Amino acid sequence: xxxxxxxxxxxxxxxxxxxxxxxxxxxxxxxxxxxxxxxxxxxxxxxxxxxxxxxxxxxxxxxxxxxxxxxxxxxxxxxxxxxxxxxxxxxxxxxxxxxxxxxxxxxxxxxxxxxxxxxxxxxxxxxxxxxxxxxxxxxxxxxxxxxxxxxxxxxxxxxxxxxxxxxxxxxxxxxxxxxxxxxxxxxxxxxxxxxxxxxxxxxxxxxxxxxxxxxxxxxxxxxxxxxxxxxxxxxxxxxxxxxxxxxxxxxxxxxxxxxxxxxxxxxxxxxxxxxxxxxxxxxxxxxxxxxxxxxxxxxxxxxxxxxxxxxxxxxxxxxxxxxxxxxxxxxxxxxxxxxxxxxxxxxxxxxxxxxxxxxxxxxxxxxxxxxxxxxxxxxxxxxxxxxxxxxxxxxxxxxxxxxxxxxxxxxxxxxxxxxxxxxxxxxxxxxxxxxxxxxxxxxxxxxxxxxxxxxxxxxxxxxxxxxxxxxxxxxxxxxxxxxxxxxxxxxxxxxxxxxxxxxxxxxxxxxxxxxxxxxxxxxxxxxxxx
Amino acid sequence: xxxxxxxxxxxxxxxxxxxxxxxxxxxxxxxxxxxxxxxxxxxxxxxxxxxxxxxxxxxxxxxxxxxxxxxxxxxxxxxxxxxxxxxxxxxxxxxxxxxxxxxxxxxxxxxxxxxxxxxxxxxxxxxxxxxxxxxxxxxxxxxxxxxxxxxxxxxxxxxxxxxxxxxxxxxxxxxxxxxxxxxxxxxxxxxxxxxxxxxxxxxxxxxxxxxxxxxxxxxxxxxxxxxxxxxxxxxxxxxxxxxxxxxxxxxxxxxxxxxxxxxxxxxxxxxxxxxxxxxxxxxxxxxxxxxxxxxxxxxxxxxxxxxxxxxxx
Numbered sequence: 066x067x068x069x070x071x072x073x074x075x076x077x078x079x080x081x082x083x084x085x086x087x088x089x090x091x092x093x094x095x096x097x098x099x100x101x102x103x104x105x106x107x108x109x110x111x112x113x114x115x116x117x118x119x120x121x122x123x124x125x126x127x128x129x130x131x132x133x134x135x136x137x138x139x140x141x142x143x144x145x146x147x148x149x150x151x152x153x154x155x156x157x158x159x160x161x162x163x164x165x166x167x168x169x170x171x172x173x174x175x176x177x178x179x180x181x182x183x184x185x186x187x188x189x190x191x192x193x194x195x196x197x198x199x200x201x202x203x204x205x206x207x208x209x210x211x212x213x214x215x216x217x218x219x220x221x222x223x224x225x226x227x228x229x230x231x232x233x234x235x236x237x238x239x240x241x242x243x244x245x246x247x248x249x250x251x252x253x254x255x256x257x258x259x260x261x262x263x264x265x266x267x268x269x270x271x272x273x274x275x276x277x278x279x280x281x282x283x284x285x286x287x288x289x290x291x292x293x294x295x296x297x298x299x300x301x302x303x304x305x306x307x308x309x310x311x312x313x314x315x316x317x318x319x320x321x322x323x324x325x326x327x328x329x330x331x332x333x334x335x336x337x338x339x340x341x342x343x344x345x346x347x348x349x350x351x352x353x354x355x356x357x358x359x360x361x362x363x364x365x366x367x368x369x370x371x372x373x374x375x376x377x378x379x380x381x382x383x384x385x386x387x388x389x390x391x392x393x394x395x396x397x398x399x400x401x402x403x404x405x406x407x408x409x410x411x412x413x414x415x416x417x418x419x420x421x422x423x424x425x426x427x428x429x430x431x432x433x434x435x436x437x438x439x440x441x442x443x444x445x446x447x448x449x450x451x452x453x454x455x456x457x458x459x460x461x462x463x464x465x466x467x468x469x470x471x472x473x474x475x476x477x478x479x480x481x482x483x484x485x486x487x488x489x490x491x492x493x494x495x496x497x498x499x500x501x502x503x504x505x506x507x508x509x510x511x512x513x514x515x516x517x518x519x520x521x522x523x524x525x526x527x528x529x530x531x532x533x534x535x536x537x538x539x540x541x542x543x544x545x546x547x548x549x550x551x552x553x554x555x556x557x558x559x560x561x562x563x564x565x566x567x568x569x570x571x572x573x574x575x576x577x578x579x580x581x582x583x584x585x586x587x588x589x590x591x592x593x594x595x
Numbered sequence: 596x597x598x599x600x601x602x603x604x605x606x607x608x609x610x611x612x613x614x615x616x617x618x619x620x621x622x623x624x625x626x627x628x629x630x631x632x633x634x635x636x637x638x639x640x641x642x643x644x645x646x647x648x649x650x651x652x653x654x655x656x657x658x659x660x661x662x663x664x665x666x667x668x669x670x671x672x673x674x675x676x677x678x679x680x681x682x683x684x685x686x687x688x689x690x691x692x693x694x695x696x697x698x699x700x701x702x703x704x705x706x707x708x709x710x711x712x713x714x715x716x717x718x719x720x721x722x723x724x725x726x727x728x729x730x731x732x733x734x735x736x737x738x739x740x741x742x743x744x745x746x747x748x749x750x751x752x753x754x755x756x757x758x759x760x761x762x763x764x765x766x767x768x769x770x771x772x773x774x775x776x777x778x779x780x781x782x783x784x785x786x787x788x789x790x791x792x793x794x795x796x797x798x799x800x801x802x803x804x805x806x807x808x809x810x811x812x813x814x815x816x817x818x819x820x821x822x823x824x825x826x827x828x829x830x831x832x833x834x835x836x837x838x839x840x841x842x843x844x845x846x847x848x849x850x851x852x853x854x855x856x857x858x859x860x861x862x863x864x865x866x867x868x869x870x871x872x873x874x875x876x877x878x879x880x881x882x883x884x885x886x887x888x889x890x891x892x893x894x895x896x897x898x899x900x901x902x903x904x905x906x907x908x
Contacts, residue, residue: 104867106677107633112646114635186642228635244645248679265678265685266867269860304760304857305866308744312759313857316751444870474872477631482639520639 096298097364097578098319100310104266104303108249108258109380111186114228116499120586123288124271124299125166126232126252129157129176129208130224131289134583136403136504138220139289141280142171142233142253152215157208164276165235166250167259173202178239179232182210185243187229189222189507192537210493217540226288226501227508228582250476253277255294255589271588273537284590292589299588313534314339314575322584325573328384338576343391343569345584347400347500351380351451351565352511354522355493359486361437361464362493366430368560370530374418374462377566384568392568398512398553401502401567404542408556409550424463436486437464440494442473446497451495451565480521499585500567505549506533511562512552524561600893607889611882614822618881619663622874623656629676629872650676672882673875675868684878685864690883692762695772695861696843696852699780704787705838712795712834713789717822719800727792734789743782743855750778759855779852787841792838798830805829832901839895843888 101120107113110122131141134557140146146157162526163171177200184190189204194200199211210219234252241247250258256271279291302319304310307326313319315336325333325341333339353375355362362368381392395415399405420529437459441452449470456468469491471479476494484490504553513519513533514526532555556562573582579592630647631638647653650765651662666673670684715727751759757774765772804828811821850862868876870877 106867106871112640113633188639242649244642244649246679263681264688264859265675266689266863267857302761302857305854305863306857309747309760309855309857312747314754316755316759318759318761389748472627472870474627474632474870478628481631481643516637517643 094297094434095295096300096437097296097321097591097593098300098302099588099589100304100313100319100322101301101586102324104302104305105269107246108250109229110228110232111183111243112246116228116585119228119230121258121269122230122232123254123585124248124256124588125254125258126230126234127163127254127292128224128231128233128288129556130220131285132226133289134222134286134289136287137289138224139285141224141289142176143591146220152217153212155210155212155219157210159206159208160278161206162278162282163253165253166233166274166280168276169235170205171233171253172205172236173208174205174461175236175239176208176233177202178236179234182239182241182243183229183231187225188229188401188510189218189225190229192216193219193222214538215540216537218537221505221507223266224288225507226504227499240576255279255292256299267303267437269303271299271301273297287584288587291390294589295591295593296588311573314573317575320575320577321581321586322573324570327388327391327571328548330388330571331575335475340574340578341571342574343583344572345500345570346402347504347584348393348398348567348569349447349497349499350400350497350503350567351384351447351497353455353493353495353563353565354480354511355524355560355562356491356522357561358483359490359492360435361432364430364432367427367432369413370423370430371424371459371462372413372557372560373416373424373561374420374458375563375565375566376416376418376458377414379458380451380454381566381568383454384447384566390569391571392566394566396564396567398503398509398564399505399549400503401501403504405505405549405555407546407550410554413557422462427463427538433462434465436467437492438467438469438486438490440476440479440491441470442476442494442496443470444472447486447497447568448473448476448495451497455493455495466502482515483518483523495565497568505545512556514555514559514561522561524557524559526555528555529559529561544580596897598651600897603889603893603896607886610889611885615664615667615878615882616660618878619660620656622872623659623879625872627872628652629874631832632871633677636886667882669902670712672879675876676806677871680864682875686861686879686883689859689861689864691764692858693846693849693853693862695762695765696776696779696783696849696860697842699773699776700783700787700845701838701842703780704784704791704841707784708788708791709795709834712792713799713822713827715792715796716799716803716826717818719796724796725759727796731789731793737785739786739851740855741781742785743779743852746778746781747855762858762860775856775858779849779856779858782855783845783852784873790841791834791837795834798833799826802826802830814874828902832899835895835902839891839898843891846884846887846891 085466101117103117105117107115107118107122110118127142129142130138133139142159142163143157146155148155159171159173165171178575180200185192193216196213196216197210198213201209203209225231238247238251248422255274257274259270273294277294279293282290284290286493299307310322311325311329311333314322330341334341344576355368357363377394377396381394393401397407397411399407439452442448456466459466479491480494482490505510510520512529514524516525517523529552532551533547535537536545539545539548577594579594581591630643630650630652633646634643674681675685711727715724718724747759750757757778762775763771808821808826811825849860850866853860853862865880
């Protein structure tokens with residue numbers, strides 16, 4: 066009996082080994098191994114605004130609209146919309162055949178519940194829902210907004226690239242309070258999460274979703290147009306040590322490193338088959354956030370004096386080192402090269418800053434040597450570098466700098482403190498936002514002036530809020546640009562923050578990858594070599 | 596002996612309670628806010644406040660501590676703030692790679708270090724002794740991450756013998772499992788070889804000066820027999836002690852090797868949890884590490900009986 070079983074097993078193994086179909090299928094399976102910038106700790110893109118979760122979100126979820134290469138809104142889950150009653154009623158029709166990963170159809174009620182959940186967390190979403198009298202699902206395929214007043218940016222809100230992403234999930238999950246994490250990940254995107262294979266802090270695995278129906282039409286790029294799942298399986302391998310990630314790429318153990326360490330780029334460039342690319346032209350924008358509640362930056366004159374002596378070139382060379390093409394100066398409020406980028410009032414940033422005059426002006430403005438507490442994130446290389454330059458600039462200006470080196474977790478906690486300096490408060494900190502956060506006023510938190518209701522730093526500027534409202538209501542591109550000109554000039558007047566320049570994060574690919582879409586890491590439309 | 600073991604295990608409970616109270620208080624007082632980390636850079640204060648409320652982080656210290664203690668007494672280490680998964684499940688998922696790494700490191704270290712220590716003791720004050728002790732000093736002095744990078748460069752990138760990173764479980768085959776552990780184990784082992792070799796040498800040299808060794812030599816016993824049968828066995832207690840301390844330190848000290856070689860073990864779980872302020876994981880890990888120290892110490896005590904029958908438990 067045992068011998069018979071052995072013979073049967075051997076024959077089966079031999080047949081399998083020699084079967085051309087099995088061999089072909091095995092070799093054809095496209096597996097991509099990716100090293101993300103950080104661990105994917107949270108899976109719910111509504112619960113957190115972390116970029117890594119947003120990137121995961123675009124793999125497993127889909128959005129009603131997407132953005133093309135020119136940052137224009139294009140339909141994605143919807144096949145179209147009609148606007149009635151002078152812009153007060155929008156009817157969005159879903160594409161037929163959309164299904165979730167649990168093989169249930171995507172219905173309008175799922176969309177309604179998802180938008181309501183998203184709209185409780187996202188700033189743009191809050192504005193949309195504030196103008197919405199009724200959001201309903203008249204049928205399984207139609208979503209209807211009845212608005213209090215016209216909201217021409219409705220498709221832009223529902224197709225925004227930035228966190229918090231307006232993802233669509235089944236109604237039963239979308240009913241979850243947005244402050245509670247959804248841990249069951251069911252989307253309708255081109256890939257589905259293999260939850261059982263996940264090892265927190267180490268490995269996340271996705272597989273192609275066979276039921277995904279890409280939109281039709283020409284490829285338009287980014288999150289718009291047909292999303293073609295060319296890969297069978299995607300593995301995210303978290304590697305906390307950038308040198309290990311680079312070595313794994315050299316050894317062919319991984320295919321794609323999202324953020325290779327700048328110091329290792331020369332080494333990787335020398336390796337045959339490894340490509341270094343600046344895949345996201347929107348990059349990141351450094352910013353010096355000022356606390357408007359504590360001295361000395363509660364004084365607008367002092368904020369403007371500091372703005373006048375900031376040299377973006379110093380900050381960017383500290384961030385990217387001697388790597389030409391990896392940074393840009395002369396950067397205003399909106400991301401250079403995008404539709405809302407403005408030159409209004411830029412002379413204050415690009416003009417020759419006179420340190421001697423600025424020192425005198427500082428005394429005249431009433432600066433009395435109050436300590437300037439800089440919260441510097443020592444474990445985040447870019448932020449630390451910018452903090453060093455900020456501290457040096459302020460010292461040269463004659464300020465009494467108290468440089469506090471903390472880990473990023475502590476900075477996140479300390480920056481929420483509204484206390485005075487004596488009671489543990491803070492004056493300023495350097496951070497960065499993704500260039501796509503600064504495309505327009507919709508998600509540009511730095512250009513807000515909501516006072517105590519806003520982000521840390523708490524700048525109070527009714528004019529900034531008014532210009533933002535103008536942008537939201539602007540019916541034409543020209544009117545939107547005019548509103549952004551006004552925002553930029555007002556930012557240079559009120560100085561809620563100071564832009565420190567734009568820098569680009571290179572990515573590194575191994576020889577198995579031929580091309581990937583532009584922008585943040587997206588895994589549809591990836592072309593493998595050979 | 597069983598009474599002794601039960602007593603020792605029960606004696607760990609107050610120790611672990613004190614450690615638990617200390618760690619809980621320390622984390623409560625430490626700066627950092629998991630809600631701010633979760634909400635992300637673009638979040639508004641109201642979002643952070645709502646997340647804090649939902650996670651129960653806005654409750655008073657004593658209420659949180661009572662809740663945590665109640666769960667611990669029921670054998671529940673809590674739930675991760677970030678992933679929403681039970682801490683026991685996360686630890687169970689990570690303990691395999693760490694124990695594997697500790698085991699391979701320890702075996703490698705003992706196989707290399709004990710013979711080296713005995714050799715140095717046998718050739719005391721000669722060039723052999725000085726070379727072994729010189730290597731031991733080197734093992735202590737060179738930072739672990741440097742050793743790791745050098746090993747990965749030579750054996751992975753240049754010779755292509757071993758993988759650079761990663762871990763596979765033993766059920767996927769002995770060689771796939773071992774091949775991913777050799778470099779990190781050699782990295783960690785560099786310190787332990789140095790430590791165990793030095794202790795072995797000192798202990799054997801000391802024993803060799805005892806009267807009974809001199810007697811054995813006078814009786815004409817073979818030099819090797821004296822060294823291995825008499826000297827090494829009687830030098831066993833300090834050697835076992837240092838190995839025991841090493842095991843405890845290994846389990847909680849694999850952070851660098853796990854980071855450099857991307858092994859998903861307890862060390863990396865600890866670092867990730869600290870960076871995110873994921874309090875339940877940190878508290879659970881501290882309890883596990885404390886317990887492992889106590890158990891290893893108990894095993895060391897039991898081993899003493901083998902080396903010295905005069906010891907009674």
